[in-house]
Amino acid sequence: FRCSASSLTPQLKDTLEKLVNSKKVVLFMKGTRDFPMCGFSNTVVQILKNLNVPFEDVNILENELLRQGLKEYSNWPTFPQLYIGGEFFGGCDITIEAFQSGELQEVVERAICS
Amino acid sequence: MVTKEQVEASLTSKLKPIHLEVIDISGGCGASFEVEVVSEQFEGKRLLERHRMVNAALEEEMKEIHALSIKKAQTPQQWKPSQDSATTTQTKDA
Secondary structure, three states, rough: OOOOOOOOOHHHHHHHHHHHHHOEEEEEEEOOOOEEEOOOHHHHHHHHHHHOOOOOEEEEOOHHHHHHHHHHOOOOOOOEEEEEEEEEEEHHHHHHHHHHOOHHHHHHHHHHHH | OOOOOHHHHHHHHHOOOOEEEEEEOOOOOOEEEEEEEEHHHHHHHHHHHHHHHHHHHHHHHHOOOOEEEEEEEEEHHHHHHHHHHHHHHHHOOO
């Protein structure tokens, strides 16, 4: 369906806030960590596995409301979306670049040890 | 249907890039692009903010674009050094 009104209701915003803070690292993706449904989502899963990061994976394909609400909440139009320490970190390209530069590991370590 | 030309036009008018490359990587399955943008407007902005600027410039197109990969979002200074060094190396080799 198409709806021009905002899908980010106060209740949904509240839920998302709790969700992104429920774990130090939360990945909103297409599919699950074991069955990624998209190459971009798979790339981020592989990076997190490579760094041995414990993370929560949330399949946005199963919940259209969550999917639309998150786009507004993050001010980010696509998935995957990676949250670290309750804050939006980036999508696939940013995660790759930060992984290559070592920044991702630093940010994750800081979040997990805090 | 979003075309490569539309993506180029929107990025050009909003970000005034000194270098822009848009590659259609859809292979027929739907609008999917790779972009490289070099713009002075990225000055003093972190990577996340730069990507947000690119996404915002393509706000209309994003409704139809399936995948957008931002390969480069650099300032002219960041972009030039690698180009200069490449030229220098070539000159030395010659």
